Amino acid sequence: MTDQQADQSTEQSTDQSTEQSTEQQFEPLTVTYEHLRHSADAAELSEFARRDLPDRADQAAFSRATALLEAVGGNPNTPVEDRVFLAQTMPFPNVLVKLAQDPDPAVRKAVAGNADDKNWLVGRLTKDPVPEVRDTALRNKKTSWKMRLEGAQNPEVDAATLAFLATLGTEIEEGAPAVLSSMVRRAVALNPNTTDETLNKLADDPSAEVRHAVAKRRSS
Template sequence: MDVDAELSSPATQDDLPADVLRRLLRHPGARRSAALLRKDLTDEVIEEIITLGSTRSLAANGSLPARVRVRFVEDPDPVVRCAVAASIGDEPPGMLARLAEDPDPSVRAFLTMNDRLPPELLARLAAAPESSVRSRVIERWRDVPDSVRRMLLTDTDPEIRCASAQAFPPPADLLPGLLADPETRAAAVAYAVPTPELAADPDSDVREAVAAHPDLTTGLRDLLAEDPDMFVRNAIAARADTPAELRERLVAGLEPDSPLAEWVLSFRRGTHTCPPPAAVRPPLTREQSEALLARAGL
């Protein structure tokens, strides 16, 4: 491992001596790691990090005192406001509402990630004029009020409608329209009765959704087992109620054209293998820290 990469590890070490930390702050990578992750930054060190140019990383550190983080809400750089928006609390009251009205849509998009955001502000963001903000609400918010769910499922942006149909169970009265909409039909299949018409849909995503439906009939299962699309056949192979002989035949006939496609197929069947986690490096001693700093010229 090169020295630059090695410096980021001790920068977050709990028992790091203060003088070693101050020397590490002179290295950009180590400084960003310390700014983002350390929970013991003093006012003096915070000011030094800001002066050295790592305000964005510092703004994303949820362990800083509220009095410090409020400064970042007023920062002229929207990237800094994005960083603080994702985790700041409403202290003093009104901070979250202020961010919800930020002129930069990226700040409001990051605000949707904030677990402290009250439902009324999330509802306001769900009606944002920018689809980038509305889409982030869909990603973050599942227990939406019916009025917000309906609004998003009938959005004018097809990508928003599609994401909403994938995220939210649709009200029964909206289901026919979602099934008729090419953008939402595949996602809406999960809430419909599987039919021969859906199983023969020209969109392979719709047929794949039918293949995964819990109420799929044996006849439709056998029909989709012969589908020309390998992802549809793979969905049949992934079913718990597919006979072992049929499953083995389907898996043997899959011909993914890349390692990624092969992994996606195996993931659907639950037979994939994840890489082992990276080993946790032991904390450095004072002597090891000094040696590393010397190698880096710090």
């Protein structure tokens, strides 16, 4: 056998070993995932939820751990406090998507306030039927301006959240797009749930459109 043939034989052997290793790792992951997805053992599920993640440098172990957290987060037998913990701390969309559909509003509220949310995910939660979840999502910096505007126009949004939206582009997020933030503050001024205190602030708004909206609201 020549040296070249020997090298090719070694490469083929290595490739086969890698494929076999990958197959061996995949099956246990699938089995463990399905086990955790259907487990009724609260203690076991809690332990997985609180387990430290592997170092990101170990990509295979890290990916496996986040996949298993998806199963744990989507299992209603996982204790609520552990689902809330995951919803507050996880930056992984696959885990947060599961938790955003949780039947317990406390879990969805925790997702809504997670600063690592994707804007499309927190945007969904601005439409949540539970006011606390919806209002928390509207306060999240990841919420799009479109969702903020729709929230400011929604007559079911509470006064405290409207007061928050009324500060966008002025007191907070001062570098925000002037036109978009002005549209949100104008919508707040026209919302029937906006308090007199918030209207008084908006009456001195730097945007003429917002000031005109306050005047229109007060004259109606």
